[in-house]
Amino acid sequence: MSKPTILCMFSGGVDSAGVLHELQTNEKYQSFSLIVHHIHIWNRENRALAELDAVKKILNYYKRQGKSQFLFTQSIFDTRGFAPLQSMRFPMDMDVCAFTASQICAARPDVQYVAMGRTKTDVESGGENFKLRMQRAQAIFKSSLSLENHRPAEYIFPVVDYTKKEIWNFLPEEVSQSTWWCRRPNYEHEVSKSCGSCTTCLEMAQIIG
Numbered sequence: 001m002s003k004p005t006i007l008c009m010f011s012g013g014v015d016s017a018g019v020l021h022e023l024q025t026n027e028k029y030q031s032f033s034l035i036v037h038h039i040h041i042w043n044r045e046n047r048a049l050a051e052l053d054a055v056k057k058i059l060n061y062y063k064r065q066g067k068s069q070f071l072f073t074q075s076i077f078d079t080r081g082f083a084p085l086q087s088m089r090f091p092m093d094m095d096v097c098a099f100t101a102s103q104i105c106a107a108r109p110d111v112q113y114v115a116m117g118r119t120k121t122d123v124e125s126g127g128e129n130f131k132l133r134m135q136r137a138q139a140i141f142k143s144s145l146s147l148e149n150h151r152p153a154e155y156i157f158p159v160v161d162y163t164k165k166e167i168w169n170f171l172p173e174e175v176s177q178s179t180w181w182c183r184r185p186n187y188e189h190e191v192s193k194s195c196g197s198c199t200t201c202l203e204m205a206q207i208i209g
Helices: 014-025 048-065 080-085 093-107 120-144 164-170 199-208
Strands: 005-009 033-042 071-078 111-115 154-156 186-188 191-193
Touching (some): 005 014, 005 093, 014 164, 033 048, 033 093, 048 191, 071 093, 093 111, 093 120
Parallel strands (some): 005 033, 033 071, 111 154
Antiparallel strands (some): 186 191
16 A cells, blocks of 8 residues: 555456556556456356456466566455346446445555546447446445545546457457457356357457457
8 A cells, every 4th residue: 555556347358358458568557556356246147257267367367477466356246136036137237346446445545546447439339328327337436435534536447548349459369368258158067158149249259350
């Protein structure tokens, strides 16, 4: 806690991998300490294990590079208990990330920025609905910190000027090949397989080519 810190909310997907790469390689972030936090999000999509595998592979890559040190932390958010409610709804990832980030910032006043994986593609294609969801997530973050007596952290979006394809292209090959994007994975002998038909699978199929 001797210098200001950036908290990177890391899912193991392309966007957050782009953020982590920027935080590891861009000179303007080198004066900060870095916390990388992964949330095991358990819900009816059942992708937590696939995401964790991607997280481990990507973090191991950057640890081997030795560019900068970071503290890796984890938490669990489990809504599988919603099943008896017969509800198709469950909390959105960005809302879960916002609340979790606020609690880490409350515990660590040295966190000055929370780095999130928002891209040019998200902003341009998401429309008004994406804008409103972003506003709601940041409202959750700010309200959760409203009683803290220290300067609240701020959201930053290190790859918001890049499209997903541009991020895919600038990531080291070992990192890009380790990312995970499928929303409804299948598992064969504990090995995750993309469904190939969900929204993100179709999107990434066009990006990868």
